[in-house]
Amino acid sequence: MTALLYLLVVLHVIISLFLIGVVLLQQGKSADLAAAFGGQGSQTAFGPRGAANLLTKLTTYAAVFFMVTSIGLTILMARTGSDHSVLSGMSGKAKTTQTTPAPAKK
Template identity: 75%
Template sequence: MIYLLVVVHVIVCLFLIGVVLLQQGKSADLAGAFGGQGSQTAFGPRGAASILTKMTAWAAVLFMVVSIGLTILLSRANNNDHSVLSGAQTTQSAPKK
């Protein structure tokens, strides 16, 4: 089950990278860098969501769900180590005089 989720996670990661890189920037010019977007809305002009925007949102949600699922499965698989410091070596202190 863990291996299947890892494969799904890698596929979703690659898909998310590709979809984000295919999108066009909203304010890619120099005026957009300084806030001159030419609209009175708080976050700039908002058009209809394209298919790339919807695919990005669904891929991001799937990425988060698979990440949480992997975390839960891996914590259950390694249930004998409950501490971060469980494998650390202890040091001896110098004898008191």
């Protein structure tokens, strides 16, 4: 089970780096020269919308795989059964003592 978890973590990191790279390589929606001077080139409400190119499709697939690996990691971590809380590790290290206040004098 731990080998699958490590494999999924490595795959998740690779997909996230790939997703970052693909998003950074894409041009903006209005990145052409006409947009610099205020022209849109089309009369549609949100600008011209062409067919999805390769980078757009790669972004979509990478996002889907990223979400699937995220859900898979969540399920695998929940099934390990051990307590992975940040606060659970503090119970043995930082012991606190409670004292009762002294009774008030009348």
